[in-house]
Amino acid sequence: MSRNLIQLISLLAMVFLPFTEAAASEQITLKFSHVVAENTPKGLMANKFKELVESRLGDRVKVEVFPNSQLFNDDMALEALLLGDIQFAAPTLSKFSHYTRKLQVYDLPFLFRDMAAVERFQKSPTGQQLLKSMEPLGLTGLGYLHNGLKQISADSPLRVPADAMGKKFRIMSSDVLRAQFDALDAISIKKPFSEVFTLLQTKAIDGQENSWSNIYSKKFHEVQPFITESNHGLVDYMVVTSTEFWNGLDNDLRAGLKQAMEDAITYGNQMAEQKSVHDRQAIIDSERSEVLQLSDRERDQWVNVMEPVWHKFESDIGKSVIEAALASNNTP
DSSP states (O other), X not given: OOHHHHHHHHHHHHHHHHHHHHHHTTOEEEXXXXXXXXXXXXXXXXXXXXXXXXXXXXXXXXXXXXOTTSSOOHHHHHHHHHXXXXXXXXXXXXXXXXXXXXXXXGGXXXXXXXXXXXXHHHHSHHHHHXXXXXXXXXXXXXXXXXXXXXXXXXXXXXXXXXXXXXXXXXXXXXHHHHHHHHHTXXXXXXXXXXXXXXXXXXXXXXXXXXXXXXXXXXXXXXXXXXXXXXXXXXXXXXXXXXXXXXXXSOHHHHHHHHHHHHHHHHHHHHHHHHHHHHHHHHHHHHTSSEEEEOOHHHHHHHHHHHHHHHHHTHHHHOHHXXXXXXXXXXXX
């Protein structure tokens, strides 16, 4: 091979090397932060998203999942999204009250008859609009992830609203949930989820509200002799990303990530439903706590006492949003 040819090949290699390196560096890393264990519906959903993205998009995208608040808690995660430190999070719906009051609709007591009604509302135009309600503030909702409907536990039977009078209940940080217990003439105490078992065990509080899976996984049923199957509220999450990040992606890449997220959320919601049924039965089988079922007449008493809470927050949430949620209870 002539010296001139060798020099030409060397020159071409030097010219094209940067392009080769640039192509290799095109892979982007996406961070998904959440606060629960990997074997929960949310943890399973996040891992499924990672699996789907990396199998479908190949070397273009790498997904890193950080469970158990390894990076951020739910409050800090939203700030981290806006700063670009992470790309995905899935906080509980009540965590978004600083960004929009409309999502408080999901905290209103006895608004949804069952999870099927929740699904119908979330898939409706109003429910889908709520996913976009924070875009002016930099957050884009990608979908709803279920945990389940809330039950209320206590150290004595709760069959009618008067049974809760004067009792102390732990709540998440939510003005709606405080108003809910005010309507019962009960005392609401805002405490971290991690402290609830000890508070119940030491009788510092009388009761709490949560989904079947949270009650069972945190063993609340072992220190609460009664659980009323009230289905009075919702424990759900919204999977969110940064609007700036999301809109800045190439159209085909964004479409691929969107489909992977939708499929992962569908999977997570299937796991949530299975876990809710399993954990409810496990609590019953444990015989550590008696599960009380409300008659239609008893449930109507709770609804009548709680309905004024809907009106109290109507101006914040929007009358049309509440009406759309109520309409979801009607089977199509």
